[in-house]
Amino acid sequence: MLEKFQELNISEVIIRALNEMGFEEPTPIQAESIPVAMAGRDMIGQAQTGTGKTAAYGIPVLEKILAAPPSKEIQTVILSPTRELAMQVAEEMNHLAQFTPIQALPIYGGQDMERQLRRLRKCPQIIVATPGRLIDHMKRGTIQLSHISTIVLDEADEMLDMGFIDDINLIMGATPETRQTLLFSATMPKPIQELAENFLHDPKIIRMKAKEVTIDLIEQSYIEVPDRQKFDILCRLLDLQEPDLAIIFVRTKRRVDEVSEALKKRGYSAEGIHGDLTQAKRDTVIRQFRERTIDILVATDVAARGLDISGVTHVFNYDLPQDPESYVHRVGRTGRAGQSGEATTFVIPREIEHLRTIERLIKRRIQRRKAPTLSEALEGAQQTAIRNLVGAVESGEYGTYKENAEELLSNYDSTALVAAAIKLLTKEPDTTPVKITEEAPLRVRTSRRQGSGRGNNRRRDHSQHSGKQHDGQRHFHSKGNRDNRKKDTGDTARRVFKPRKKEHKEPTRSVFKPYFKD
Ligand SMILES: Nc1ncnc2c1ncn2[C@@H]1O[C@H](COP(=O)(O)OP(=O)(O)OP(=O)(O)O)[C@@H](O)[C@H]1O
Ligand SMILES: [Mg+2]
Secondary structure, three states: OOHHHHOOOOOHHHHHHHHHHOOOOOOHHHHHHHHHHHOOOOEEEEOOOOOOHHHHHHHHHHHHHHHOOOOOOOOEEEEOOOHHHHHHHHHHHHHHOOOOOOOEEEEOOOOOHHHHHHHHOOOOOEEEEOHHHHHHHHHHOOOOOOOOOEEEEEOHHHHOOOOOHHHHHHHHHOOOOOOEEEEEEOOOOHHHHHHHHHHOOOOEEEEOOOOOOOOOOEEEEEEEOOHHHHHHHHHHHHHHHOOOEEEEEOOOHHHHHHHHHHHHHOOOOEEEEOOOOOHHHHHHHHHHHHOOOOOEEEEOHHHOOOOOOOOEEEEEEOOOOOOHHHHHHHHOOOOOOOOOEEEEEEEOHHHHHHHHHHHHHHOOOOEEEOOOOHHHHHHHHHHHHHHHHHHHHHHOOOHHHHHHHHHHHHHOOHHHHHHHHHHHHOOOOOOOOOOOOOOOOEEEOOOOOOOOOOOOOOOOOOOOOOOOOOOHHHOEEEOOOHHHHOOOOOOOOOOOOOOOOOOOOOOOOOOOOOOOOO
């Protein structure tokens, strides 16, 4: 069953792990990238969201360490734009390496330094780091990159964007010239690819020839709706569509707080995540969502990239994202590993041009839908109640209720009884008043690219950072206040050597998907 992996000359210890993880066959990006990366070449790998890019670079990284003489030095750095992704990638690397002595350690801001140092003393061969915290360690002398043989930029276009480029320059500059560099992402805008080539030696570019940028397992639609009506429409959609797990992306941290509070007020099980929360809170929220203790995650773009949470059936763009690439990553939190998913985007009338820009990027039309009316929502909720009732009848597990049912039937009309049962089971649309502050629409602003490449001295200024400046045409900005336009990673929006907040708890992720074909 694992022959195709074996044909890629992958070591038996890793094949055993793949078997354990339920991977039977390489995905296309794995089949193409693994031989190139294992041959030692620099490369850029671009493939749709949820198609296994982590193992596409992870397996070659492990093979290289296995082939090298044993060493106590860090041999591979994997850079990640967010803390949660760093944790997830380290965990996937440790799964892949479970039958080897190789260890991957996540290194990110918000985590207790002492604890990190203790773990570093155990000499992990791989660190998966957010740039800010890695630089802290470099400056303290607690991490040296002089023995690095491979560096991976996961979400490479994001890492090479304005908000990270100075950090990346610094990190790259501390690694040996001979290092192998691997870049992966689902999106790779041209100007960023050009910039990337400054860090790469004769790279092989592997781009999966997908017809579409977004995966066709994701059904995509949009609803034109004024900002003040978004929340009620969202509730109706949640009632109608009954997601297993849903992620709602909003534009600002304030909105995360307001929308998640409002959802809770109306009886939904929701929590919010953004970069201003403590790491302990961020960890708890992500863990609860992975464990399905909560069904709805309200997030800024901090959760847009890379997160692999099984069971996310629905993504809602409550607000359009700041840049079109974000759309691809946000909707890509569903439809992963061969599963299907649904993505609904709210567009206020004045933002329709932005939607067209997204459509041009993804080379597909996003289907327009009408907002469900209150009576449609009620009808939908009734249908759900009926389905649940019929399901209970068909399951036959109501024996202990039979006696009471018979007594009721002898006193009341059967239709009246069933109707009352449906009414009680129906979650009628809740109109509890909530407070959501109105947001200004996005607007197009043309901005010029400000140079590129190694040694380019653009300073990152997070108080002013307003997103990508590489491509004026595809870049949109919010009219909202500056603070709202900062990139919300929780790690980038800060200066090096700021004191850190305390302790975190590492969530576990142990969801393995069966083989899938994409
Ligand atoms: N060959 C395989 N067979 C089965 N499952 C796989 C295989 N490769 C990866 N997976 C699973 O597919 C899911 C998606 O993988 P991964 O997170 O690496 O995607 P990605 O391409 O990095 O997506 P994104 O662009 O969103 O970061 C994960 O749960 C992973 O364990
Ligand atoms: Mg990924």
